Amino acid sequence: MTVLSLLQIFWVISATSLIILIMLHSPKGDGIGAIGGQAQLFTSTKSAEVTLNRITWTLTLIFMGITVILSAGWVG
Incomplete structure (x- = not known):
């Protein structure tokens, strides 16, 4: 595998x-x-939501980084 x-x-x-x-x-x-008027004005973020946000942002950065590397042709 290359x-x-x-x-x-x-x-x-x-x-x-x-x-x-x-x-x-x-x-x-x-x-x-x-x-x-059914919307809540103040919502508290749960730890599960915070963790989900962090994982999502990390995967987003990984995805975008690999996309740049693959599209630029830096890897033969």
């Missing part, structure tokens, strides 16, 4: 993981429910 193949595998894994993690996030706004 370095290029490994980067492509990590790229696909990070992209798939990002999709799954983003789907796990709770919605921040209530959409149309906010019009009727």
Whole structure:
């Protein structure tokens, strides 16, 4: 296996993981429910949500970094 193949595998894994993690996030706004006064003004973030945010941001940086490396052709 070459370095290029490994980067492509990590790229696909990070992209798939990002999709799954983003789907796990709770919605921040209530959409149309906010019009009727049903929205909460102050919400507390739970530790699970904070951890999910950190993992999502880390995977985002990994995905974007690998994307730049692969698109620039730095790896033969």
